[in-house]
Amino acid sequence: MIIEPRSVAIIGASNDQDSVGYALVKNTMSARCDVFLVNPNHEEIEGKKCYPSVKDIPYEVEAAIIAVPAKVVPDVLKECGEKKVKYVYIISAGFAEAGNVDLQDKLVSIANRYGVKIVGPNCLGLMRPGYVNATFAPYEPKSGGIGFISQSGALVDAMVDMAKESYGFSAIVSVGNSAMLDITDFIEVLDQDEKTKVIAIYMESIKDGREFINVVKKAKKPVVVLKSGKSERGAKTALTHTGKLATDYSVYRGAFRQAGAIEVNTFTELFSVSVLMELVGEVDDMVVVTNAGGGAVLASDYAEKYGVDLIDLRKETIRRLDKVLPEHYSRQNPLDIIGDATSERYWKALDILMKEKYVKSAFVIVTPQLMTDVDNIAMVVAKIKQKYKKPIVCSFIGGSRVKNAIHYL
Known part of the structure; x- marks a missing residue:
């Protein structure tokens, strides 16, 4: 697999601590795959055997990282092809980005001849956290x-x-x-x-x-x-x-x-x-519950911008909300439950909405007014999430008043 090879050759490995080749050696020391060092000028680096050429490695090499001068890269790539290396990450710069288009085209020609897949040139290398870090x-x-x-x-x-x-x-x-x-x-x-x-x-x-x-x-x-x-x-x-x-x-x-x-x-x-x-995951059929009218407007704008579907509330849902929310709530999605909303009002609104099968997710906005019990609202959100197992995204807007709630969530 190109992002999780069983073995990697570092071509251009170096003991010069200021070089890319040395950074590659150090970063691959804890790799969970086989790592081979290649440099004809060294027998070993950091106590690890160094081979003159990738072709001298007596084992299968699935991927190679090339960090040598640009003019040498075609010959090194050819050796990788002869070794039947599948994937080659070319860190070396000095190709199309420097105006040397023909030199870069030569790499592609060699790679096609041997069936090698090239990443780069002028790239960072390969990083699969927890498995291998073949980058600088x-x-x-x-x-x-x-x-x-x-x-x-x-x-x-x-x-x-x-x-x-x-x-x-x-x-x-x-x-x-x-x-x-x-x-x-x-x-x-x-x-x-x-x-x-x-x-x-x-x-x-x-x-x-x-x-x-x-x-x-x-x-x-x-x-x-x-x-x-x-x-x-x-x-x-x-x-x-x-x-x-x-x-x-x-x-x-x-x-x-x-x-x-x-x-x-x-x-x-x-x-x-x-x-x-x-x-x-991707959120659809979302409801927005907020105690700020401005939050409702911004949520609508961003939902349209990023393609999030804000579901229309059904008449029977609104009838249920009418029984527990104040007279002047918005009665639509986004659901503005008014600035003086407490955790009890958030609970009643979210409990009704998330119970509906057609509602798949919720976005909860909280702004801290004098009567807003912010920490309790965070606990309400957690309980609703646990009860209905549906995605809930939160935006607790503010500074010190919302800090603990954000940490809790």
Whole structure:
């Protein structure tokens, strides 16, 4: 499997502590797969045997990580092909992103000749948290359900640092220049991966928009996308980064909508939405319960923007709500139960709504007024979730007044 190979060769392993090759050696020391080091100038590194060539390894090698100067990469890739290595991650830079298109095309030609699948060049390597970290990233995040695909290796490092204990990843793939395998290919890989629950993407460009749409439409897992290169200058900058020109943003926006991908605008949104999708899955037939009219308006706007279906309340449901809610509540979805709502009112409204079979999920908004027993409302939400086993998303808006409730949930 390309994201969980049984064995990995590090070609360009080094004992120079300031080099990528040394970072790869250190990061793979705790790998749960077989790791082989390759460098003709060393017999061993960090106490581990070093082979002159990948062809000298007397065992099967399923994947290779190449970190050698660009001009040497074609010969190394040819050796990988002769060794029958299936997957090659090329960390080395200096190809299409630097104007050397012919050199990159040569890699593709060699790979096709030997049936090798290339990731990169100009990529970060392979990271499967808890299994293998064959990258030069400074940290390995905890294992989790987010499969992250990025066209920037450096931003992966930054996100890994930001994530640390906050997010868990099933796999992190930096596709770099995408000479052969691209974002769309890895959407298919992660969609088939049992550990992956949601697919998060940092995208600058894609090769084939139609294929992207078809793959995302077929995907069983949510796909969340952060697109850069929206401006003219940003698109030109993308060209110097990965050697690919990002086309007009409106084309991408239309593709995302057609495919059913969730588009976000910041890295914080990318991972916040991904965590939400990981925890509750895709949410449909949702009701919003709030004590703030403004919250109701914002929830409506965001629901439409992100394709969340806010279900219309049926007449019999409204009749039941009429019996327990104050006269001037909204009587529609989003359900504004008025600013003076206490935990008792939240309980009555949520209990009626979540009992309805046509209601599949809820979004609960709480703003702290003087009479709002915020902590008790958090306990109400937890009890309702336990009682009905349906997804509930919460937004407790505020500072110190809502801190304990958020921690409780």
